[in-house]
Amino acid sequence: MQKEEGKLKTRNTRKIYLFIYLMIIILAAVLSYIKYTDRPLNPIALYLGIGFIIISLISTEIHRLTHSYEINKNSLILNSGLIYINSKRIEFSAISDFEVIQNPWQRILIYGNIEVHMYSRESKVMLRNLNKPFFFIDFLEKNIEAHGGRKR
């Protein structure tokens, strides 16, 4: 989360990849154990293991880069895509309400989704897997109050 004066930029939290990181750690631990105990290791198995680790790390980072959210003085900006970029700007005046949605797992790891309602509860956008969603909401609320939004 990057915070500047009146500006906040964030991406999906890496906590959503915990399961993949766990798999990477298990693979790395098994490979290290085999190396440490001098057991024979089939080169194809070694390459597959290293390949899985590298591809997993790269793809999680790429996936993370595809979504970013920004709060500035006037609006909330949602960007998606890496090569083809879709950028959606929601003026503060359009925001009527927001909701934090967390399942038990997300509560434990302190991340969650934020549903931003525009004009009505039917028209909404979802900001997914944000770290510390309540902090994000507080910041958004302060900015709306400071720079003029809808009166609620």
Add this chain to the structure above:
Amino acid sequence: MEDHKFANNPHKKKKHNFKIYIFLIFIGVLAFIIYSSFYPNNISRTITGNAVQNFDIKDGIKIIAELTPPEELTINSEINKIEIKISASTLHIGNQRIELPDKSSVIINNFKGEITFNPYSILNLKGKANEVFINGLPIKAQSPTTVSFDEGTDFTFLGLKELYLDSLSYITTGKIKLDDAKIILNPSQEKIEIDKFQGNIEVRRNTLKLNGYTKKSNIPKIVG
């Protein structure tokens, strides 16, 4: 109306399937690593048949050698017959524990597993065998059963018949006869390298005898 770009993922089921695929790939890779490391013989046979484990005898050249043994040698292979003359030790066959008196003779047929020895002791012998003879008396099993010795079993003779050794490399002294004694080498505290050996090994009184075949392409490496 929901904004579809940022709204709940309409392909949630697909996403779950994707996670399952990743997990299955992970399980596959992990299983392959563990299996290939802990059962290296099985995996090489599964992938390449016996091509990696053994070689066609037509491609082989006769090798007979009498050398000083390496400090320690581990063989992880199928061995048709193991003959051991040991001093007192304990042999484990399946759930049985057999105390062996001094100067016992043990023959293990169709052994599949790992044996580690130095010139005087069997440091580790663990594997499966179909048949074990103790002082000539057979102990048979319906299916291959586990066989192991207590660690550090001293022997006076160790014979390993019809085995495959992927490589043997150490500093030694002795005599090597290749291709029916057409080439004779007398290494003296020199490093020898024998790759892909198939045949018999005997260890007795600080002497290691090799009698078998090695790949023809291996000659320049042995001759040096």
